Amino acid sequence: xxxxxxxxxxxxxxxxxxxxxxxxxxxxxxxxxxxxxxxxxxxxxxxxxxxxxxxxxxxxxxxxxxxxxxxxxxxxxxxxxxxxxxxxxxxxxxxxxxxxxxxxxxxxxxxxxxxxxx
Numbered sequence: 001x002x003x004x005x006x007x008x009x010x011x012x013x014x015x016x017x018x019x020x021x022x023x024x025x026x027x028x029x030x031x032x033x034x035x036x037x038x039x040x041x042x043x044x045x046x047x048x049x050x051x052x053x054x055x056x057x058x059x060x061x062x063x064x065x066x067x068x069x070x071x072x073x074x075x076x077x078x079x080x081x082x083x084x085x086x087x088x089x090x091x092x093x094x095x096x097x098x099x100x101x102x103x104x105x106x107x108x109x110x111x112x113x114x115x116x117x118x
Contacts, residue, residue, distance in 0.1 A: 003049075005049055005050070005053040008045060008046065008048075008049030008053075009046060009049060012042045012043070012045045012046035012049065013042070014042075015038055015039075015041060015042035015045065016038075016039050016042035016043070018035075018038060019036065019037075019038035019042060021035075022034065022038065023039070027109050027110045027111055028109055028110070029098055029101070029109070029110055029113075030098060030108055032110065033091065033095070033098070036090075037091065040087045041087075043083070044080045044083055044084065047076055047079060048077060048080050050076060051074075051077055051079075051080075052076070054076075055074070101113065
């Protein structure tokens with residue numbers, strides 16, 4: 001069963017909206033970091049959907065024969081993998097900063113970090 005591009009974009013928009021709500025409404029910095037990751041994954045879903053749709057995987061059918069056409073058409077999936085690698089690095093750095101802040105302030109709540117402003 002082929003999932004249409006509007007369905008993929010709707011899922012992506014809902015995930016991004018949930019992530020945005022998580023960033024704006026929550027005070028726990030770990031939850032905020034997870035919400036940012038949800039936003040990145042929403043963008044990855046949209047990118048993979050666009051890649052599949054515009055590479056010939058949409059209503060026109062898949063790519064047959066392989067070769068350079070298939071390699072060029074998989075550029076969206078490669079970009080998704082690169083984005084996932086960058087997101088993994090971002091999580092590692094973000095958690096390291098949160099651990100350092102927790103050791104210093106004994107809290108990971110964002111209102112407690114008001115003293116960090118110059």
